[in-house]
Amino acid sequence: MDKKKIRIKDIAQLAGVSVGTVDRVIHKRGRVSDEALEKVLKTLHEIDYKPNLIARTLGSSKTYRIAALIPDPSLDEYWHQSFQGINHAQEEWAQYDFRLETFFFNLYDRNSFKKVAEAVLESEPDGVLISPVFYHEVLPFFELLKDRNIPYVLFNTNIPEVQPLTFIGQDLFESGKVGAELLHLQQKGAGTFAILHINENSLNSVHLLEKEKGFKEYFRENAPDARVLVLELNSQEEASVEKAIGMLLQNTELAGILVTTSKGASLVSDMLQAHGKDSIRLVGYDLLEENIKYLKAGIIDFLINQNPKRQAFLGISHLANYLLLRKEPPQQDLFPLEIITKQNLRSYLESGIH
Amino acid sequence: MDKKKIRIKDIAQLAGVSVGTVDRVIHKRGRVSDEALEKVLKTLHEIDYKPNLIARTLGSSKTYRIAALIPDPSLDEYWHQSFQGINHAQEEWAQYDFRLETFFFNLYDRNSFKKVAEAVLESEPDGVLISPVFYHEVLPFFELLKDRNIPYVLFNTNIPEVQPLTFIGQDLFESGKVGAELLHLQQKGAGTFAILHINENSLNSVHLLEKEKGFKEYFRENAPDARVLVLELNSQEEASVEKAIGMLLQNTELAGILVTTSKGASLVSDMLQAHGKDSIRLVGYDLLEENIKYLKAGIIDFLINQNPKRQAFLGISHLANYLLLRKEPPQQDLFPLEIITKQNLRSYLESGIH
DNA sequence: TAAAAAAATGTGTGCGCACACATAGCAAAT
DNA sequence: ATTTGCTATGTGTGCGCACACATTTTTTTA
Structure with missing residues (x-):
């Protein structure tokens, strides 16, 4: 021994x-x-x-530089949480010679992404963490990274064919199924269930489409005679989106709604209240402030937590481990689909990074 | 910069x-x-x-020894999962000079615990991880550890007054509330809801009582006219427990049952099936094999996951960080109350340690 | 066959810290 | 005044590895 x-x-x-x-x-x-x-x-x-990895790192004392590419956190609470995860990771790894440089791009402007990607390349980082929102723009970027032998980690959205060092996030197909299940719980009879994609550029809809597929699949398997509605509301003007939701609520007898974008659920909550239809079951995504409010109020029944903070945190950690300690991360790190209710909400808010 | x-x-x-x-x-x-x-x-x-913590550890090269005290994992799947977490942690920390010695005791025999505790003291470990099942037996043990300046980490059950280095686990009061909520979801009208403590020694019932309190609290807050039944079935013979459950099912019109012990849920599932009462909502604890089976079959509607594997894993990690890198852990590390359904089950089984 | 070039192998140093040990300084004891 | 016995302070070494550099051995060339 x-x-x-x-x-x-x-x-x-x-x-x-x-x-x-x-x-x-x-x-x-x-x-x-x-x-x-x-x-x-x-x-x-x-x-x-x-x-002895310890001794190994001691000797070298090279300063590693990691670049993180995410949508501007000041414009979006979801990405703000990712950003927090990145910052947390930075503190965690402050021990070592790490420099974390964060690059923001506009979630709705592919050109801003292009520019930022260039800046990243110029900065010659040792590793890259990225949420690959713009599929087409991101492919040549990965090519260049590959040429330069710079490892890159994907999070939030996966693009398996670009062979990242690892991917961190959820199985979105399964996520759609869980959303459907939560709407359908204890709903006797068929009924009509809607899935709403609100205010997300259709360009990065791989994301949303996966959820949609899972959503449909659930009902196909478990309630074939339920009616499934799919709505995509992409207008930039909030008023017109509201109008569309209003029409939906007036003209259709809905049993439940799944909103696939984290920001969308609060909008739908508003409309449900305005139309006095808050008995319609509503499921949304993520612990945004507004979502939490409506969950507590009982308008939103469930939230599926994608845990952006932890996703980003682990992304940096995997990179750091790889660069510093040469630890190969797993091919992908799939997060569980966390179901948040009024009652277990607090336990999620209070617990640290999980 | x-x-x-x-x-x-x-x-x-x-x-x-x-x-x-x-x-x-x-x-x-x-x-x-x-x-x-x-x-x-x-x-x-x-x-x-x-x-530089790295350099610090390099020089010393002391071999740290951690003792882990848990109920015999070969007798109980729940504790088996804890054990897996411990082993996982051991691999994770294999880099460093760590020796992990695991001590098992019989969950139903306080004397076996006493013996094992003595053995632990004799082995003079540098740190101790323990699930303090036997309240009275454990207090003098902690006294001795304190005298010897050996830090100890609690998991699963908390005893704040013994001032451990840290505690890792869930808020059981909140857990009871979540259990109640899951039973009550969409249950129109009052109805009768039962909470069952099955086959757990009442000695270590702080655990169970906390859940019970939360359970009652939920109904007091949200459905004051619901009827709440509390049953404690402590017999060693399975048959007599089954009989008691059978009587309950026959004599009462139940809307839902929460089983507070992880092993109990499958027993109740059996009885529900036997009595053709599988429409009664059932909520249990933890991803035991049997529980998973009944969850998939739709007999168990929800499981609350305590994540024993991760609890133990983090317990060791906190100790290791403290001993080796002198990192103070948080006062307590509270886990979120994870709700498992048929649909998100897979995402939990597939994801690594979360 | 000797010299030069190339390949193979060995040695030494630093990374930052902890700790053992050596030395300096200074007062009390003889 | 010299020695002893402190305390205060400084120096040196090792932890295991990576990498630069020195040295030895082998091969090539004139």
Whole structure:
């Protein structure tokens, strides 16, 4: 049971070479004779050598620089929470020589993203954390990162084909199913259920479409005779969106509504109250201030928490671990679909990062 | 923006003393003149010095030993999951010189706990992780640990008055409220709701009583005319417990049942099926295999996840951080009350430690 | 066959800290 | 006045690794 720490020195002794040679073998720096190579590899294999990551980082003392690309947090509470996660990670890793540079772009302006992406490349970071909102604009960016051998971590939205270091977020298809289930709970009979995409550019709708698919799939499986309505309300003017929601509420006898965008739920809550229809079940996303208010008031029945703060936090952590300690992160880090109600809300607000 | 790393050496230079003196001041080893002390403290205050924890651990290379005291995992799936968390933590911290020694006791035998506690003391660990099931037996144990200056971390059940290094777990009062809410969702009218304590020694019932209080509180606040039944079924023989449940089901028109012990829910599920009463809403605790089965089958409607694996994992991590890196953990680490349904179940099973 | 070039191998140093140990300074005891 | 016995202060070393550099061995070339 006494597994003493094996050092490079020990390996060297066992293999009958010097530490320098062992070092060269471990780091594949070449300049080693076949004979020595074999000896070292052999003992390296026999003894299960694990380098002391602590000592490793001590010596180098290189300052790593991570760039984080997210939508402007001052314009959107959801992204503000992501930003908090990034800042939290920075504190957590302050020990080490890390410089975290955050780049903001406008969520509704693909050109702003392009510009910012360029700036990131110019800054020559050692790693990148990004929420790839603009699919088409992001692809060439990843190409360039790949060329420069800069690892990148995706969060919030996944694009598996660009082979990021890792992805952090939720399974949005499953998320749509959970949303549907929460609307359908204890709803006897068929009824009509609506899924609303509000105020999100349709360009980055992969996101929303996944939820929609899951939503439909749930009813197909569990209540085939339920009616499913899909509405996409993309107008920039709030008034026209409100009007559309109003019409929906007047003309249709709804059993429940799922709002796929985190900001949309409060708008729908307003309308439900205005039309005296707050018995309609409403499910939204994320612990935004407004959403919390309506959840407490009983207008919103459930929120699905995407935990943006933790997503960003873990994104940075995975990068830091990879760069600093050479720890490979898992292929993807899928978060559970957290269901928030009036009663367990507090436990979520009070608990730290989970 | 360029905050170069400040080392002890720098402090020494600024204060006009040697590193040795600075070291003595930092570690309060005494043997420093008032004059020098003041100088060092002053610069130490001006410059915000943060020791490099990495370098600190490198030098010492002391082997820390942590003792974990938990109920025998081979007898109980819930504790098995805790055990997994402990093992996971061990892997995570394998880097460092850690030895994790796990001590098991019988959940139903206070004497076995006493014996094990003694063994722990004899092993002279540097830190202790424990789930304090037996309140009275555990108090003198903590006294002894305090005498010996051994830090201890509690998880699962809290005993704030013994002032542990930290506590990790859930707010059980809130948990009872959430359980009640889940039973009451969309239940029009008053109805009768039962809370069942099954097969848990009443000795460690602080646990269960807290949930019960929250349960009652919910109905007091939200449905004062609902009827609340409390049943405690402590018999060792399963048959007699089943009989009691059967009688309950036959004689009472129930709207919902909350089972406070993780193992109890599957028993109740059985009985609900046997009596053809599976429309009664059932809420239980934790992702035990049996519970998962009944949740998928729709007999159990919701599970509240206590996340024993993560509890234990974080317990060890907090201890390790404290011992190795001298990081003070938060006073308590409260977990959110996770609601599991048929639809989001998979996301919880697939996600790693969250 | 000697000299030069190239390849293989070995040695030394620093990273920042903790701690053991060495030395300086200074007062009390002889 | 010299020694002893303190305290205050300074110096040196090791932790395990990475990497620069020095040295040895082998190969090539004249």
